[in-house]
Amino acid sequence: MSRQDVSDELLTLLGAGHETTASTLGWAFERLRRHPAIVAKLVDEVDEGGSEYRQATILELQRNRTVIDFAGRHVAAAPHFELGEWRIPHGYDIVVGLADLHNNPEFFPNPERFDPSRFLGNRPPAFAWVPFGGGTRRCIGAAFANTEMDVVLRTVLRHFTVETDDAPDEKIHFRGIAYTPKDGGLITLHRRPAPPA
Numbered sequence: 792m793s794r795q796d797v798s799d800e801l802l803t804l805l806g807a808g809h810e811t812t813a814s815t816l817g818w819a820f821e822r823l824r825r826h827p828a829i830v831a832k833l834v835d836e837v838d839e840g841g842s843e844y845r846q847a848t849i850l851e852l853q854r855n856r857t858v859i860d861f862a863g864r865h866v867a868a869a870p871h872f873e874l875g876e877w878r879i880p881h882g883y884d885i886v887v888g889l890a891d892l893h894n895n896p897e898f899f900p901n902p903e904r905f906d907p908s909r910f911l912g913n914r915p916p917a918f919a920w921v922p923f924g925g926g927t928r929r930c931i932g933a934a935f936a937n938t939e940m941d942v943v944l945r946t947v948l949r950h951f952t953v954e955t956d957d958a959p960d961e962k963i964h965f966r967g968i969a970y971t972p973k974d975g976g977l978i979t980l981h982r983r984p985a986p987p988a
């Protein structure tokens with residue numbers, strides 16, 4: 792492989808793939824620590840072998856704590872690209888605020904509330920829930936990231952008890968690629984007793 796190829800692969804795997812998924816998982820534990828009722832539901836579900844509420848939790852995490860806050864497009868069309876009532880000239884850049892869309896109360900009532908049940912039994916709205924961007928350049932790793940987050944959450948919930956308390960929310964911190972919990976999503980875990988054989 793050329794040095795350029797190695798650099799491109801690293802950018803994909805570390806920058807696009809690892810940093811984003813790890814940051815979202817950091818928020819998962821930051822949110823769970825502060826939401827005992829949600830932890831209780833997740834634990835009941837994991838013990839019964841289910842995954843619906845955990846999937847809704849992942850969707851809500853990505854809405855409520857969006858780690859990549861914008862996606863950009865360069866206008867290649869000439870002489871302009873029509874976006875609603877706007878005409879954007881050739882050569883301009885368009886920046887879409889993903890986190891802003893996730894805070895739109897028209898689609899997500901009480902958007903500041905962390906509430907996985909808003910996604911129970913229904914798919915997220917395609918043009919309002921966009922943590923992976925959208926269109927032809929939508930994140931190529933979306934399904935992989937979802938699986939990784941699901942496996943990590945399932946494993947932790949099965950084997951550990953997440954201690955909950957009323958600590959204030961962690962502040963949002965920009966690490967250069969993604970937005971993370973400022974204190975790293977600090978939590979205390981206790982190993983759960985092994986289930987009876």
Ligand code: HEM
Nearest residue numbers: 807808811812859862922923924925928929930931932936
């Ligand atoms: C929670 C985890 C992730 C988040 C939030 C995320 C978010 C995003 C966003 C917002 C975009 C831009 C999409 C657009 O412009 O419409 C993107 C693109 C991309 N992502 Fe992800 N991503 C995640 C995980 C991953 C993983 C696991 C991989 C690969 C292993 C990956 C690889 C890529 C690549 C290669 C692109 C560029 C796609 C293109 O331009 O065609 N991402 N991602």
